[in-house]
Amino acid sequence: MSLASISSVYKGFHGETGRSKNCFGRGGETLYIKVPVGTLVKEDGEILADLSTPGEEFVAAHGGAGGKGNRFFLSNENRAPMTATPGEPGEERHLHLELKTMAHAGMVGFPNAGKSSLLRLLTNARPAVAAYPFTTLNPHVGVINYQDHEQIAVADIPGIIEGAHQNRGLGFAFLRHIERCRILLYVLDLAHPEPWTQLDSLQYELRQFDESFPLRPRIIVANKLDLPNARKTLQCLQEKASGRIIAVSALTGENAEELMLHLRELYDGHRPEGKRAVPYTGW
Numbered sequence: 640m641s642l643a644s645i646s647s648v649y650k651g652f653h654g655e656t657g658r659s660k661n662c663f664g665r666g667g668e669t670l671y672i673k674v675p676v677g678t679l680v681k682e683d684g685e686i687l688a689d690l691s692t693p694g695e696e697f698v699a700a701h702g703g704a705g706g707k708g709n710r711f712f713l714s715n716e717n718r719a720p721m722t723a724t725p726g727e728p729g730e731e732r733h734l735h736l737e738l739k740t741m742a743h744a745g746m747v748g749f750p751n752a753g754k755s756s757l758l759r760l761l762t763n764a765r766p767a768v769a770a771y772p773f774t775t776l777n778p779h780v781g782v783i784n785y786q787d788h789e790q791i792a793v794a795d796i797p798g799i800i801e802g803a804h805q806n807r808g809l810g811f812a813f814l815r816h817i818e819r820c821r822i823l824l825y826v827l828d829l830a831h832p833e834p835w836t837q838l839d840s841l842q843y844e845l846r847q848f849d850e851s852f853p854l855r856p857r858i859i860v861a862n863k864l865d866l867p868n869a870r871k872t873l874q875c876l877q878e879k880a881s882g883r884i885i886a887v888s889a890l891t892g893e894n895a896e897e898l899m900l901h902l903r904e905l906y907d908g909h910r911p912e913g914k915r916a917v918p919y920t921g922w
């Protein structure tokens with residue numbers, strides 16, 4: 640992802656004083672910020688602008704009015720004016736620019752569910768994996784490469800817990816990184832005795848953030864299928880949750896292909912009768 644480019648232009652009247660010296664009226668500079676996708680936030684946290692069109696420009700601070708150069712004072716009476724006036728100071732502002740992650744699919748799940756492990760299995764990304772919660776502190780994006788050269792970008796964000804919308808755990812501000820994801824992967828942990836409660840909590844937290852989240856195409860991914868009691872827990876989960884559940888093991892790679900194919904189906908929007916998505920063979 641390219642970083643924001645910041646450009647500035649002088650605003651003001653350029654002039655000359657005397658015969659040889661150049662001088663600018665002291666007007667400030669107008670700062671233009673060009674970002675891929677991001678949010679400009681004021682120091683007090685107020686969102687100033689949501690820049691959602693890649694490459695959109697935003698005037699972050701206006702330059703002051705320029706001063707008048709000596710040419711301005713040129714007249715019939717005064718053919719060589721030596722006067723110039725200072726301009727006004729420009730606007731000064733401290734802004735934070737938060738860049739949003741862009742991916743086709745976003746993974747949400749409780750800490751330790753195995754989101755980062757899955758991203759490592761499916762893509763070229765290498766986020767840290769560890770047996771403690773909140774290992775992931777920043778979003779990561781990996782790309783799944785399909786045999787027909789189609790690519791699907793998947794984002795892994797820090798874990799969400801119950802009450803995240805009230806700032807529990809790491810809060811749910813990270814959800815803004817998957818705001819633009821068309822597809823959501825709910826990653827559940829089959830080591831949890833009741834993963835369906837995780838699903839309910841996740842859906843609830845997501846709805847608090849954005850009403851449209853629960854309406855997006857989703858895949859329920861039940862991870863850690865390799866664990867001893869996982870299949871029994873999976874059966875209960877299938878009875879309690881609606882929609883297709885894909886059980887996988889990020890550890891052994893079991894059913895990873897099924898997950899990738901289903902993701903591709905959702906990505907393509909539909910699967911024409913009789914035509915299968917192209918399996919991934921790069922691993």
Ligand SMILES: Nc1nc2c(ncn2[C@@H]2O[C@H](COP(=O)(O)OP(=O)(O)OP(=O)(O)O)[C@@H](O)[C@H]2O)c(=O)[nH]1
Binds near residue numbers: 749775
């Ligand atoms: N047995 C087993 N362990 C797994 C599997 N997937 C992940 N783990 C383990 O679960 C722990 C957490 O995995 P992570 O991938 O870091 O989990 P996460 O969801 O990214 O966690 P946070 O970043 O804290 O939200 C690690 O010890 C992994 O080795 C799996 O399929 N089977």
Ligand SMILES: [Mg+2]
Binds near residue numbers: 754756766767795
């Ligand atoms: Mg992680």
